[in-house]
Amino acid sequence: MADSIFIGGADANGTGKPDVAQELLLKIANRHGLVAGATGTGKTVTLQILAQGFSDAGVPVFCADVKGDLSGICVPGSEKHPLHPKLVSRAEKIGLADYSYSGAPTIFWDLFGEKGHPVRTTISEMGPLLLSRLMGLTDAQEGVLNIAFEYADDNGLLLLDLKDLRKLLAHMGDKEIRDELSKEYGNIASASLGALQRNLLVMEREGAEHFFGEPALELPDMMRTTTDGRGIVSVLDSTRLINSPKLYSTFLLWLLSELFEQLPEVGDPDKPKLVFFFDEAHLLFDDTPSALLQKIEQVVRLIRSKGVGVFFVTQNPRDLPESVLAQLGNRFQHALRAYTPAERKGVRAAADSFRPNPAFDTEEVITTLGVGEALVSTLDTKGAPSVVQHTVVRPPASRLGPAEDAERKKVINESPIAGKYEGIVDRQSAYEILEAKEAKAEKEAERLAKEEEKAAKELAKKKARAKKTRSSRSRRMSPLQKAGNQAARSAAREFTRYILRGILGSMKRR
Secondary structure (H helix, E strand, C coil), X not given: CCCXXXXXXXXXXXXXXXXXXXXXXXXXXXXXXXXXXXXXXXXXXXXXXXXXXHHHCCCCEEEEXXXXXXXXXXXXXXXXXXXXXXXXXXXXXXXXXCCCCCCCCEEEEECCCCCCEECCECHHHHHHHHHHHHHCCCHHHHHHHHHHHHHHHHCCCCCCCHHHHHHHHHHHCCHHHHHHHHHHHCCCCHHHHHHHHHHHHHHHHCCHHHXXXXXXXXXXXXXXXXXXXXXXXXXXXXXXXXXXHHHHHHHHHHHHHHHHHHCCCCCCCCCCCEEEEEECCHHHHCCCCHHHHHHHHHHHHHHHHHCEEEEEEECCHHHCCHHHHCCCCEEEECCCCCCCHHHHHHHHHHHHCCCCCXXXXXXXXXXXXXXXXXXEECECCCCCECCCEEEEECCCCEXXXXXXXXXXXXXXXXXXXXXXXXXXXCCCCHHHHHHHXXXXXXHHHHHHHHHHHHHHHHHHHHHHHHHHHHHHHHHCCCHXXXXXXXXXXXXXXXXXXXXXXXXXXXXXXX
């Protein structure tokens, strides 16, 4: 296989005609790259020819299909395509004599499992830092989430899906448990717990529940090659996912981080182990906390030693931080518009990032590039950036446009991983363990309540018996009481007789 990818024909001498082959060396492809340009200038086609070029060279590729038209990479182009004459003409213009149509081996993925194999990870693998970004948490709320993860680790509570995390947060919301955890891990405010639970609800509405669970993605399935040595292109259908920008960017960042964590150091191989295309890259850096930005910079800087090349695809280079741009050695700049002072400033900054070519004014050419044309600068064998070249990008060998539903379905059914991720596995985790504990505690509470009720009844009976005994004792009089009562009755009788004698006597005297 070749040691480079043919990009197109460059006008190296300012003659107005492409007279030099523009190539990307495989051995320096892990030094990362940038594909930039305004909408409709040809960024997706450049991504497509790069992805298929890496595939033909035996390098696995991962890329996100935001608009849906990258799916055509799985099928060969056709002479019946309306643009066929223009594609052939372009091939002739840049001296691509052996231009022919062919598709790339492809695996389709989809977080929602609708247009590809499902992609999942667990809550534990995502970790509190990325989850905090996904939920847009404050520092206090992120602190509570970290406590939740720490508590789960200390108590053997697996956090696999959203219901596990939701159950854990509800468990921590119990006043006695919250007070106990606050003493051990730090203050846990009920308001922060409530905010976390509300954010989980928002995530579910955005479809995040499809992403968390098992079976989790195994990275080797995204780094496959065919029996004839071609690299498989993993295409993540993002036409629906892009409607949830934070979920989209957080997922890609998670995937990049997993590659960084799991892959061994390989130094500078003859060709990359994997090339990762990050489309709509500006979403990764929008409203990104400084701690996470530092992590992104670290991953981009160090992952090349794992043999992974990262290509950011965005509209304007200014969408990326300077610290990241400085690490992107291979650059493909399509046309930029300059209608406002801010846009003209962006064009100037993009031009200044290239090693100048004395044959033309880079800043001027950026605004006049046609569709399918780009200013290209790649690294040479020593890792130094080449002089920028005005390049006509080669036509793609695969279809220019989306694959049909039947074609996509056929690729999915014949995939080497067909059936592996489609079924959901729900093993015992935090939800089931906490449910069992709560059920046991409820039964214990019922048992104690019954015992208390029984004891209360026994006590009531004893009190009733004691009261009855006191009442009967009060009715039985002692001899002294009886004598007193008898004397009182005798005195009363004598007094009555005395009164009667007085009355009757007076009546008789009359």
